[in-house]
Amino acid sequence: MPTGVENLGQLESQARAALEAAQSVQALTEARARFLGRKGSISSLLRGIGALDPAERGRVGQAVNASKQRIDEHFQARRRVLEAADQARAMERQALDVTLPGLVPPRGHLHPVTLIEREMTQFFSNLGFSIELGPEVETEYYNFEALNIPADHPSRDMQDTFFVEGGHVLRTHTSPVQIRAMSGRQPPFRFIAPGRVFRHDSDATHYPMFHQLEGFLVDERVTFGDLKGVLYAFAHQLMGPEVKLRFRAHFFPFTEPSAEMDFSWRGDWLEWGGCGMIHPRVLENCGIDSERYQGFAFGMGIDRTAMLRFGIPNIHLLFDGDVRVLEQI
Numbered sequence: 001m002p003t004g005v006e007n008l009g010q011l012e013s014q015a016r017a018a019l020e021a022a023q024s025v026q027a028l029t030e031a032r033a034r035f036l037g038r039k040g041s042i043s044s045l046l047r048g049i050g051a052l053d054p055a056e057r058g059r060v061g062q063a064v065n066a067s068k069q070r071i072d073e074h075f076q077a078r079r080r081v082l083e084a085a086d087q088a089r090a091m092e093r094q095a096l097d098v099t100l101p102g103l104v105p106p107r108g109h110l111h112p113v114t115l116i117e118r119e120m121t122q123f124f125s126n127l128g129f130s131i132e133l134g135p136e137v138e139t140e141y142y143n144f145e146a147l148n149i150p151a152d153h154p155s156r157d158m159q160d161t162f163f164v165e166g167g168h169v170l171r172t173h174t175s176p177v178q179i180r181a182m183s184g185r186q187p188p189f190r191f192i193a194p195g196r197v198f199r200h201d202s203d204a205t206h207y208p209m210f211h212q213l214e215g216f217l218v219d220e221r222v223t224f225g226d227l228k229g230v231l232y233a234f235a236h237q238l239m240g241p242e243v244k245l246r247f248r249a250h251f252f253p254f255t256e257p258s259a260e261m262d263f264s265w266r267g268d269w270l271e272w273g274g275c276g277m278i279h280p281r282v283l284e285n286c287g288i289d290s291e292r293y294q295g296f297a298f299g300m301g302i303d304r305t306a307m308l309r310f311g312i313p314n315i316h317l318l319f320d321g322d323v324r325v326l327e328q329i
């Protein structure tokens with residue numbers, strides 16, 4: 001009765017030849033499967049053993065198992081060879097020339113608004129002003145009430161102010177920092193407060209978020225002349241000696257008298273901000289004796305200054321986050 005092992009030797013040499021012929025680990029694994037896999041020819045020999053004459057089973061089983069083991073050892077050896085070859089090829093592909101110059105990572109730069117803001121704050125630090133900051137989500141008290149802006153004042157209108165849940169607002173100007181800084185302090189003092197402010201407004205020159213620089217100084221015998229002197233020096237430092245300033249009488253609830261200031265730019269007058277002498281009621285709201293002390297305050301747009309300096313025609317280009325724009329600056 002044929003046991004199927006008559007061809008074992010031949011099968012084994014076929015297996016060796018197939019393993020030897022494989023040129024990749026994958027081809028090798030496939031070749032192994034053809035012989036030793038679940039449906040492989042050696043495995044079917046093993047399965048056939050049960051049908052043999054019991055006297056034959058031991059011998060045949062041993063022979064097939066031994067053959068199986070030799071094929072597997074051959075497989076392992078061949079796999080080590082192929083893997084080593086793979087690795088050598090990969091190393092060659094990734095060969096690193098350490099003498100090549102490195103890639104210089106691209107370097108960013110500060111946003112134009114930050115650059116101008118720093119320049120502005122530097123000027124005032126040199127004059128001895130300290131920086132004060134306040135929250136962007138502000139109470140109506142600091143944003144309006146304490147600044148002498150009554151509840152029915154048009155600047156509280158929905159059209160300008162972003163109201164936040166819980167009776168707060170997004171600050172519409174940096175003037176609330178005046179109140180925060182002055183409360184609990186006694187003059188003399190001088191502060192600047194740069195920061196983001198928010199108004200419901202959007203076109204080529206307006207953005208719902210923009211930056212202001214607030215400045216205020218309180219002491220005995222402070223006059224509007226002091227205010228103008230500081231602002232002239234500031235404008236000249238920032239925009240050159242030819243720049244002219246113009247003050248137009250205006251109204252702000254928190255200053256008296258008040259003015260809007262413009263500066264000359266290439267033959268045009270451009271609005272820069274508001275200023276005035278701090279209203280006595282604002283000083284009193286902060287616990288400062290308004291008979292003895294006076295102060296001036298001003299607030300100006302930082303973004304507009306940056307736009308002029310860098311020749312940016314539309315404020316949206318500053319904040320839409322297009323790096324192609326920012327890279328040009």
Ligand code: PHE
Nearest residue numbers: 173175274275276297298299
């Ligand atoms: N807070 C005013 C505004 O945003 C500007 C201002 C500041 C005016 C300080 C006078 C004094 O329009």
